Amino acid sequence: xxxIPDGVLAAPVLIGGGVVTLGLLTVALRxxxxxxxxxxxxxxxxxxxxxxxxxxIGMTSVHLLLNGLMGLLLGWLAVPAILIALALQAVFFGHGxxxxxxxxxxxxxxxxxxxxxxxxxxxxxxxxxxxARPSPRRAFWVGALAGFVATWLTGLAVALALLLSGQALxxxxxxxxxxxxxxxxxxxxxxxxxxxxxxxxxPRLLGVPQEAEPEGTDT
Amino acid sequence: xxxxxxxxxxxxxxxxxxxxxxxxxxxWLLPTSALYxxxxxxFATAEGAWIQGQVYYAGGGAAHHAQVHIYxxxxxxxxxxxxxxxxxxxxxxxxxxSYRIVADTxxxxxxxxxxxASELASAxxxxxxxxxxxxxxxxxxxDDDAPAVLDPKxxxxxxxxxxxxxxxxxxxxxxxxxxPLREDLARAEDRLALRDLLxxxxxxxxxxxxxxWWRGRRA
Numbered sequence: 001x002x003x004i005p006d007g008v009l010a011a012p013v014l015i016g017g018g019v020v021t022l023g024l025l026t027v028a029l030r031x032x033x034x035x036x037x038x039x040x041x042x043x044x045x046x047x048x049x050x051x052x053x054x055x056x057i058g059m060t061s062v063h064l065l066l067n068g069l070m071g072l073l074l075g076w077l078a079v080p081a082i083l084i085a086l087a088l089q090a091v092f093f094g095h096g097x098x099x100x101x102x103x104x105x106x107x108x109x110x111x112x113x114x115x116x117x118x119x120x121x122x123x124x125x126x127x128x129x130x131x132a133r134p135s136p137r138r139a140f141w142v143g144a145l146a147g148f149v150a151t152w153l154t155g156l157a158v159a160l161a162l163l164l165s166g167q168a169l170x171x172x173x174x175x176x177x178x179x180x181x182x183x184x185x186x187x188x189x190x191x192x193x194x195x196x197x198x199x200x201x202x203p204r205l206l207g208v209p210q211e212a213e214p215e216g217t218d219t
Numbered sequence: 220x221x222x223x224x225x226x227x228x229x230x231x232x233x234x235x236x237x238x239x240x241x242x243x244x245x246x247w248l249l250p251t252s253a254l255y256x257x258x259x260x261x262f263a264t265a266e267g268a269w270i271q272g273q274v275y276y277a278g279g280g281a282a283h284h285a286q287v288h289i290y291x292x293x294x295x296x297x298x299x300x301x302x303x304x305x306x307x308x309x310x311x312x313x314x315x316x317s318y319r320i321v322a323d324t325x326x327x328x329x330x331x332x333x334x335x336a337s338e339l340a341s342a343x344x345x346x347x348x349x350x351x352x353x354x355x356x357x358x359x360x361x362d363d364d365a366p367a368v369l370d371p372k373x374x375x376x377x378x379x380x381x382x383x384x385x386x387x388x389x390x391x392x393x394x395x396x397x398x399p400l401r402e403d404l405a406r407a408e409d410r411l412a413l414r415d416l417l418x419x420x421x422x423x424x425x426x427x428x429x430x431x432w433w434r435g436r437r438a
Contacts, residue, residue, distance in 0.1 A: 004327045005258075034434050041427035045420045052411060054277070084426055088419040093411065095258060162327055176326050 155180025281306025
């Protein structure tokens, strides 16, 4: 449902979404850090694959989004990472539309950005190096919160986009927001698990300040 | 729950094996089940003048809560239908023209199907029946070994109906026979192709490589 196809949304919503996405993309590209690019590519690919795979549940089917995880790990880079994956999904699989690319990116990237800006600092303990590494328990709960909030906000954004286009009336919008709750729970568990794993294996991925390079060693 | 926590928070050296095992298990399970993108689909064929179709989620169940609109060639809505519990709908076409069938669930899902005019042609015989040109029968090879050419007219008179009606009945029977095949084809198209999936991942890494090269060139 986060991938709204063409022909559903009204023109002002499409244009507005496109313009705001372009703005966010500009900011993200100005803040681009080369070091983070490979990581963004890996997460973009993960998002590309996992949000194509739908799990049949009852009469409908759901798919994971992972935008909370992307926001926590990538921050601003989540915007181009999501945009590229969405564009490829639309071109290769007709999953989401090309005209609605702006709105779809916005729906997924804004919650991701919020996670990156608001929740990411919670991952950092005081100090630097290994001391700044959060405990796995802390990473677990921050991840759970990010997974839940990002998915649910995406659901709200989709409902809002449909509401503004006159597609879904108040009742349907509320139903959409409710439908995202179980998915948000699932996202919470997965994001939390990934974070608890990463913090023990590769805490640098969480943006924990690196240890100062010992002097006199060749690297 | 306690065991899960223990699994997550224990030192990695002890649990890395378990994680790799889980990852392997997932990778192994992945290709065994067919993968579908999360999309709403419409499938429709004509049987006589009746357009029969189905609305469903790719890889999932019927979408009985969808609204089906049928547009004619002038892009005007000629019918508004609600599918039954199995997601199926029926509508009697008014003219032998192509129809666009659009399903919308009101929650951001939309599917489309175009029914070609040729499918309906048999149900709407043209006012002046096409004359069986006698030359066609006469120019058949005079070879005695050649299989006897069945003259549609004589066959029709044997059954006791006009040539046009027979044509219509043959076309309808064929349409009925071909329907499952066409349905299978449409469903096969819903299935994600692994090569597209891998192609998308390749694109993502390619774009990232390009970005890194571009920025490295300027430095």
